[in-house]
Amino acid sequence: MATLLSLYHGKFPPKAKVACMRVHTQTLYLSRLSLCGIKLLGIMLMRFTENLKEQFSFIKGNYLILIISWILMDFAGELPGTYYPDYVIQLGGSATIIGLISLVSMLCLASVQFPGGYLADKYGRRWLVSTMTFGVAFSYIFYAAAPTWHFILIGAAIQNLCLLYQPALMATMADSLPPEKRGMGFSILNLIMSVATTPAPVVALFLVSTYGSETGMRIAYTIVTIFFIVAAIVRLKLTESMKETEKVTLKDILHSYPESLRQGLSVWKTVPRSTLFLFFSTIIMRVSFGMVMGLFLIYGFYVLQIGGAPQPQIFTPDMDPALQNARVLWGYVMIALFLAMIVMSLPVGKLLDKAGRKIPLVLSGLLIIPSVLLFIYGNYLTLFIAMPLFGLSQLLGFSAYQSLFADLVPQAQRGKVTGSMHFFTYIFMAVGGLAGGLLYDNVSPQLPFLIMLILIIPSILITIFRIKEPRPEEREA
Numbered sequence: 001m002a003t004l005l006s007l008y009h010g011k012f013p014p015k016a017k018v019a020c021m022r023v024h025t026q027t028l029y030l031s032r033l034s035l036c037g038i039k040l041l042g043i044m045l046m047r048f049t050e051n052l053k054e055q056f057s058f059i060k061g062n063y064l065i066l067i068i069s070w071i072l073m074d075f076a077g078e079l080p081g082t083y084y085p086d087y088v089i090q091l092g093g094s095a096t097i098i099g100l101i102s103l104v105s106m107l108c109l110a111s112v113q114f115p116g117g118y119l120a121d122k123y124g125r126r127w128l129v130s131t132m133t134f135g136v137a138f139s140y141i142f143y144a145a146a147p148t149w150h151f152i153l154i155g156a157a158i159q160n161l162c163l164l165y166q167p168a169l170m171a172t173m174a175d176s177l178p179p180e181k182r183g184m185g186f187s188i189l190n191l192i193m194s195v196a197t198t199p200a201p202v203v204a205l206f207l208v209s210t211y212g213s214e215t216g217m218r219i220a221y222t223i224v225t226i227f228f229i230v231a232a233i234v235r236l237k238l239t240e241s242m243k244e245t246e247k248v249t250l251k252d253i254l255h256s257y258p259e260s261l262r263q264g265l266s267v268w269k270t271v272p273r274s275t276l277f278l279f280f281s282t283i284i285m286r287v288s289f290g291m292v293m294g295l296f297l298i299y300g301f302y303v304l305q306i307g308g309a310p311q312p313q314i315f316t317p318d319m320d321p322a323l324q325n326a327r328v329l330w331g332y333v334m335i336a337l338f339l340a341m342i343v344m345s346l347p348v349g350k351l352l353d354k355a356g357r358k359i360p361l362v363l364s365g366l367l368i369i370p371s372v373l374l375f376i377y378g379n380y381l382t383l384f385i386a387m388p389l390f391g392l393s394q395l396l397g398f399s400a401y402q403s404l405f406a407d408l409v410p411q412a413q414r415g416k417v418t419g420s421m422h423f424f425t426y427i428f429m430a431v432g433g434l435a436g437g438l439l440y441d442n443v444s445p446q447l448p449f450l451i452m453l454i455l456i457i458p459s460i461l462i463t464i465f466r467i468k469e470p471r472p473e474e475r476e477a
Helices: 002-008 014-055 061-081 084-090 095-111 113-123 126-145 149-175 179-197 199-211 213-235 250-254 256-269 273-292 296-302 321-355 358-376 383-408 411-442 447-466
Strands: none
Touching: 061 084, 061 149, 061 179, 061 199, 061 213, 084 095, 084 149, 084 213, 084 296, 095 113, 095 149, 095 411, 113 126, 113 149, 113 256, 113 411, 126 149, 126 213, 149 383, 149 411, 179 321, 199 213, 199 321, 213 321, 256 411, 273 358, 273 383, 273 411, 273 447, 296 321, 296 358, 321 358, 321 383, 358 383, 358 447, 383 411, 411 447
């Protein structure tokens, strides 16, 4: 009772005073500790933010504009890409016809590489990229309205002729990245492209399931046309990356082919020898890809029969229940593929900038072997392993190749070297695409995939023994 009265009047007994002082001291200590913790957290957050800004400070200007345009184009482009071979077959095509379209596409693409590289280095990159992107956009109208596969062939020819800007585009990309950030820059590009394309199989699956396989694809190609026009408008914001350019005239453009051809061939005398071997390794790899890229879906539908056995004698391709089921299941595989590529993009970039370019390039080739074997001798479930492995291989190969190419080739020659490399690469890919289709239809569905595995081996050996990777201080700006 006395204690209660003392407390009421503000008087504390000795023991209570000591207890109160301890509580007060502990409270002050905890308050100061909390303040120190908050300050430390603030400092750590500031340093983390500064580190992020430093790591990604190169994401600006032309690089940022290209990323934005690629987001639009990659999302839209993958909509019909998910079921493109199936669409060609529905319009009266076959594996051989898909190979024929690939042949014409690659030959058209090859024909514009020399002038594309020459024009990019002489007249600048910006006008070429922004103008020709509009042409690519309008070529997709042929795909959307095609009554037969022949119209897809016409659209593919126009589209690839308009890709005259491709050397200028890759040169602009290389010009926009500092040497020490190229691995990360190209991997971020892959990451953003993967993120942008991830919803595409979902939307494609929805369109095909809701509107039917043929009508759904026509809607998809209409969406592609709209998105590519928007991307072309975005690319009008690009700034010229070349310090000195000449004024563009129509007469010069028309007369540029002989000169561009001469310079495109003679440029190999001035670049490091490793660039030539990178070229040989890349050609072999691209030919092998060209043989099979249009065949994965067809093999899954008709050989692995992931949706059941098709009945062509009873149903047309767009009405066959087994094929419709296969389209749904294939959509799930594509979603898994793009999700896996998102997860792997940044680690690949870190690997490139820390371990160099050659190791990822070799690893890219090695990963193809198990992925293809799992695909051709597997089942529906093994596709969820095989396709992400194949995607990782492409991710490593693309990023490592682009980074090593930029490290080896001086800025003033990148357009011509890119054009020359692409010219010969696309010629061989054209032959590979047609050969793959013919072998699939007339010999064995597995043969194009097995030939791919054989071709990978010399590509890997050239990379290991003949390509000399420059040290960081030797890399071209």
